[in-house]
Amino acid sequence: MRIKKTLAGAALATLALTALSACGSDSDSGDTKSEGGPATADIRVWLNGADTPQEARDWLKTTFEDQNPGSTLTIEEQQWDGLVEKLTTALSSESETPDVVEIGNTQAPTFTSAGAFSDLSGQLADLGGDDLLQGFVDGATVDGTAYAVPYYAGSKYVFYRTDLMDQAGLSVPTTMSEFVDTAVALKQANPEPANFSGFWLPGQDWRNGVAFVWDAGGDLATDDGGEWTGALESPESIAGLETAQRLFTEASGAPKDGNEADPQTPFCAGEVGMMSAPGWVMGLLNDPKTGCPDLAEKIGVFALPGTDGQPAPVLLGGSDIAISAKSPNQDLAQKAIALMLSDDYQTILAQNGLTPAKNSLTSLLGDDAFAQATIAAASNAKLTPAAPGWATVEGSRVLEDLFSAIAQGGDVAELAAKADEQMNPQLNG
Amino acid sequence: MSTTIGPPRPRRTPLPYGLLVPALAALLVALGYPLAREVVLAFQDFGLAQQFGNPPEWVGLANFRELLRDPYLWTVALRSLVFCLVNAVVTLAIGVGLALLMQHMAKPVRILLQSGMLLAWAMPVVATLTVWQWLFDTQYGVINWLLTEAGIDYAGHSWLLDPLSFFFVATVIVVWMSVPFVAFTVYAALTQVSEDLLEAAEIDGAGSAQRLRAVVLPSIRPVLLVVGLLQVIWDLRVFTQIFVLQQAGGTTRDTNLLGTYIYRLGIGGGDFGMASAVAIFMLVLTVLLTAPYIWAMLRQEGED
Numbered sequence: 001m002r003i004k005k006t007l008a009g010a011a012l013a014t015l016a017l018t019a020l021s022a023c024g025s026d027s028d029s030g031d032t033k034s035e036g037g038p039a040t041a042d043i044r045v046w047l048n049g050a051d052t053p054q055e056a057r058d059w060l061k062t063t064f065e066d067q068n069p070g071s072t073l074t075i076e077e078q079q080w081d082g083l084v085e086k087l088t089t090a091l092s093s094e095s096e097t098p099d100v101v102e103i104g105n106t107q108a109p110t111f112t113s114a115g116a117f118s119d120l121s122g123q124l125a126d127l128g129g130d131d132l133l134q135g136f137v138d139g140a141t142v143d144g145t146a147y148a149v150p151y152y153a154g155s156k157y158v159f160y161r162t163d164l165m166d167q168a169g170l171s172v173p174t175t176m177s178e179f180v181d182t183a184v185a186l187k188q189a190n191p192e193p194a195n196f197s198g199f200w201l202p203g204q205d206w207r208n209g210v211a212f213v214w215d216a217g218g219d220l221a222t223d224d225g226g227e228w229t230g231a232l233e234s235p236e237s238i239a240g241l242e243t244a245q246r247l248f249t250e251a252s253g254a255p256k257d258g259n260e261a262d263p264q265t266p267f268c269a270g271e272v273g274m275m276s277a278p279g280w281v282m283g284l285l286n287d288p289k290t291g292c293p294d295l296a297e298k299i300g301v302f303a304l305p306g307t308d309g310q311p312a313p314v315l316l317g318g319s320d321i322a323i324s325a326k327s328p329n330q331d332l333a334q335k336a337i338a339l340m341l342s343d344d345y346q347t348i349l350a351q352n353g354l355t356p357a358k359n360s361l362t363s364l365l366g367d368d369a370f371a372q373a374t375i376a377a378a379s380n381a382k383l384t385p386a387a388p389g390w391a392t393v394e395g396s397r398v399l400e401d402l403f404s405a406i407a408q409g410g411d412v413a414e415l416a417a418k419a420d421e422q423m424n425p426q427l428n429g
Numbered sequence: 430m431s432t433t434i435g436p437p438r439p440r441r442t443p444l445p446y447g448l449l450v451p452a453l454a455a456l457l458v459a460l461g462y463p464l465a466r467e468v469v470l471a472f473q474d475f476g477l478a479q480q481f482g483n484p485p486e487w488v489g490l491a492n493f494r495e496l497l498r499d500p501y502l503w504t505v506a507l508r509s510l511v512f513c514l515v516n517a518v519v520t521l522a523i524g525v526g527l528a529l530l531m532q533h534m535a536k537p538v539r540i541l542l543q544s545g546m547l548l549a550w551a552m553p554v555v556a557t558l559t560v561w562q563w564l565f566d567t568q569y570g571v572i573n574w575l576l577t578e579a580g581i582d583y584a585g586h587s588w589l590l591d592p593l594s595f596f597f598v599a600t601v602i603v604v605w606m607s608v609p610f611v612a613f614t615v616y617a618a619l620t621q622v623s624e625d626l627l628e629a630a631e632i633d634g635a636g637s638a639q640r641l642r643a644v645v646l647p648s649i650r651p652v653l654l655v656v657g658l659l660q661v662i663w664d665l666r667v668f669t670q671i672f673v674l675q676q677a678g679g680t681t682r683d684t685n686l687l688g689t690y691i692y693r694l695g696i697g698g699g700d701f702g703m704a705s706a707v708a709i710f711m712l713v714l715t716v717l718l719t720a721p722y723i724w725a726m727l728r729q730e731g732e733d
Contacts (some may be wrong), residue, residue: 081676085696092480110699114477195568195585204678255567257590257678266568325481391477395697397681404680408590422682426698 036331040070043332044098048319049080051152051280052102056348064339071332081261084110084391091116097324099333100340102151106384108140108320110391112147117322121146123334127341131358133318139383140320149341153318153355155377156208159267159281160274162300164190172300176215176307180243183251186273193271195253200266200275201244202258203407206399207315208276209244214313214382215306216240220399221385221427228387228427230420232402233413241412248407256407259400268292276304278317279353279374301369303376316381318355385427392426470705477699485702492706501682502690502707506714509665509687512596513718516667517660520604524611525653529641531616546609554606558673561602565589567678589678596684602670607663611656618652619645651729658722665715668692687711 043064047057057075064073076098078086084107091097091111103111111117120127124137124146136150158179165171165182168189173179179199187198201208210220218237221228231237248256253271263277264284268291285291285299306312321340323333339345346356350364355374365371384390393399402419406412471492473485496502527546531539549557564571565588576583589595622645630640646653668688675681675689685693687707695704 085692088477088480088696088699110477114699115481115483116477253585255585255587255678257587257680258567259676259678271568392698392700395699396693397675397697401680401682 036334037327037329038332040068041329041332042072042074043100043329043336045073045075045100045102045336046078046098047075047102048078048083048104050077050284051154051278051319051354053280053283053348053352056345056352059345059348060336060339063344064336067339068332068335073336080104083107084395087111087116091324091326094326094328097326099327099329100321100323100336102319102321103148105136105139105150105153105316105318105320107391107394108148108322109142109386111322112140112142113388116325117147118325118327118330118333119145119147120149120323120337123338124149127338128358131360132341133355133357133359135316135383136318136320136357139386140322148320148322149337150357151319151321151340152346152349152357153316153378154278154280154353154374155314155317155381156276156278157301157303157314157373157377158274158276160300160302161272161295161298163298164273165300172302173305175305175309176212176243176312179305180246180251183247183274187251187253190273193253195266196271196273197253197266197275198251198273199247200254200263200272201247201252201407202254202260203248203256203404204258204400205260206403207317208260209241209403209406210384210399211276211304211312211314212243212247213237213240216243219385221387221390221393221423223385223387228385228389230423230427232416232420232423238413238416241406241416244403245406245409245412249409252407257404264291268295270295276314279370282353282370301373303373303379306380311376311380313380313382314377316378316383387427389426389428393423396422396426398422398426467705467708470701471709473702475700475702475705480699480701488702492702493710496703496706496710502710505685505687505690506710508685509711510714510718512600512667512686513661513664516600516603516607516664517657519600520607520611520660520664521653521657523604524608524656525615527608527612528615528619531612532619543613546612549605550609550613554669555673557606558602558670561598562673562677565598587678589674589684590680592680592683595674595679599667599670599674602674603664603667606670607660611660614652614656615649618649622648651726654722654726654729658719658726661718661722662715665718666711687714 045060061073061075065071083104087101087103091101121144124132127149133150133153136148136153137146140146140148160172164186168186170182170185170189173182183199185198187196190196190198213219213232213236216236216239218234218240219231220237222231232241254266263272263275263281266272267275267285282296282299285296286293303311304314321337323330323337327333341357343358343361346358346361347364350356350361353365353370353374355378356362356364362375365374384394387393398419402415405415472487472489473479474488474491475485479485527542531542534542563569565573567573567585567587570588572588573583573586576586588598626644626648627640630644635643666688667686671684671686671689672692675684681689681693687710691704691707691711694707695701
């Protein structure tokens with residue numbers, strides 16, 4: 001009974017809130033309009049996945065509404081999966097567009113070059129200027145105009161079970177070949193359950209897989225004087241793909257055609273010895289609702305080691321934020337972005353294991369093993385090729401298909417050649 | 430030409446035309462505009478930049494030329510056709526079978542079956558797919574677990590890896606979702622079959638199979654035609670089921686049907702011109718595929 005009442009109460013409250021906010025936005029439309037939009041409005045912010053901690057969301061909403069009386073800020077959580085498709089449709093409609101969007105740093109070029117975001121060059125200095133993560137700013141700059149600013153960075157690093165490593169008599173690997181051997185040995189030391197992973201690597205996970213290609217000196221695509229071509233069939237790339245294939249077939253128990261979403265599920269089922277995941281996954285593992293605090297206590301971390309013993313070149317992960325060019329509330333959206341890049345907000349992100357958008361705040365990550373792994377992983381991180389048609393390549397899922405076929409034990413050279421052939425017409429837009 | 434002979438004509442009033450306006454407007458907005466836009470897009474080079482305001486470039490038939498020369502389109506089209514026909518036939522067979530069965534069921538059993546089918550029919554697609562995906566999950570799925578418990582080693586078996594197995598799972602889901610509609614519609618039609626005719630046939634010594642073939646099926650033929658037509662159209666443009674399964678596993682390139690191929694070209698890859706061209710190709714295919722049905726339906730109406 002009580003539960004029912006609470007539910008009904010919550011439903012009523014939600015209804016009332018919706019009605020109120022509807023009234024609010026109605027009255028706004030009558031306000032004096034300037035070029036940057038009305039003085040008050042409801043600002044819609046799209047954040048993706050569970051990456052941004054709740055504390056930061058609450059702070060942003062409260063602070064924004066305090067500083068801009070009459071305006072409200074609504075955070076709408078989107079899924080990472082299918083984000084580009086969703087933004088393609090939402091950003092092009094003046095009435096439907098969110099005002100502020102978070103977008104994966106490798107996805108940003110798709111939209112910056114299409115004119116979907118507002119020019120932020122004028123505000124760049126106020127937002128942090130040279131203190132901002134330069135690689136992210138460069139990635140979002142087209143012909144000298146910055147269309148997005150970094151939100152946070154966070155390349156993936158390796159989580160491992162200290163207890164299983166000890167039981168198998170293994171130690172933390174310091175080079176790529178040691179890493180692969182450790183992963184295989186860990187799998188052999190744990191024959192039960194059958195789907196145990198020495199290194200958990202689902203077949204579609206090219207974002208982790210590409211690190212092996214880069215470490216071997218290969219690349220996804222190369223630029224020969226303005227003409228992009230697939231580079232997967234180069235001998236170096238093939239060597240890297242073969243390393244990935246060894247991990248897929250001898251070390252991983254993950255589905256050969258699965259995706260990398262929800263690594264916490266197999267981890268908490270005790271089926272994972274090592275896995276490569278973004279830092280914020282630790283938060284999911286520590287949470288009794290989504291994870292398994294008991295097992296999480298036994299986690300150690302390290303940055304994936306490269307052949308030379310330095311951190312391997314992993315995919316530079318992280319997000320940008322941008323203002324939709326079609327948003328009618330440009331001024332207010334800029335204020336929201338300023339808050340998201342403020343030291344206060346970025347401090348909350350740093351305390352939750354996300355590399356802050358400003359270099360001066362990196363020390364806030366602390367100096368525990370997690371912070372060290374985060375910093376080490378980012379130190380040698382790389383971006384996907386800056387080809388104009390890269391989004392098309394990702395959209396057609398060539399790389400998911402390639403890695404999944406490699407995971408199933410296919411002929412690497414043949415598959416790589418096929419993927420190159422498929423990418424070549426797409427790469428140049 | 431003189432038209433003075435014959436009964437006096439009713440006075441012409443504009444009212445009937447006025448009454449047509451709302452329906453016509455709705456059709457124009459909901460069907461006409463997107464269709465016109467699609468045709469226009471198919472002759473343009475329309476990418477993401479155009480989506481955000483750049484003027485598009487007219488390219489004439491270039492999109493179609495490139496498309497029709499691409500063997501992949503023909504592979505996808507053939508795959509879609511086979512998938513569509515298999516699904517439509519299986520759905521119709523099971524649906525009609527259930528409808529016939531329902532006639533002979535005790536009322537409580539029939540109501541139970543009907544409620545179950547109604548639930549399946551009313552369930553939101555994405556919720557349904559989430560459940561099906563979990564059932565067929567490689568590592569934690571109930572189906573693998575059940576089969577393994579039953580002594581067949583399906584532990585860790587990926588149902589989506591092999592394209593044939595992928596389409597088997599997709600077929601199960603699509604058929605499961607469309608059978609209720611067929612069963613209900615055909616059952617409704619069966620209740621209209623004349624009892625007198627059946628009785629007369631029985632007296633003349635027709636067995637149950639003969640009665641079904643010679644009396645029941647011809648009486649419900651118009652309904653079967655409409656249901657069959659709808660199934661073919663729906664199964665040719667199937668999208669959600671394939672799209673969600675592709676995210677879960679399988680090889681995208683080997684499992685694309687026309688619907689997902691258009692999506693990957695347009696929304697996924699930002700090439701709206703090309704995607705529209707494929708969409709028009711698909712429209713032509715649908716018309717060709719359904720023409721015999723429509724022809725048969727028109728002829729039937731002519732006979733009546």
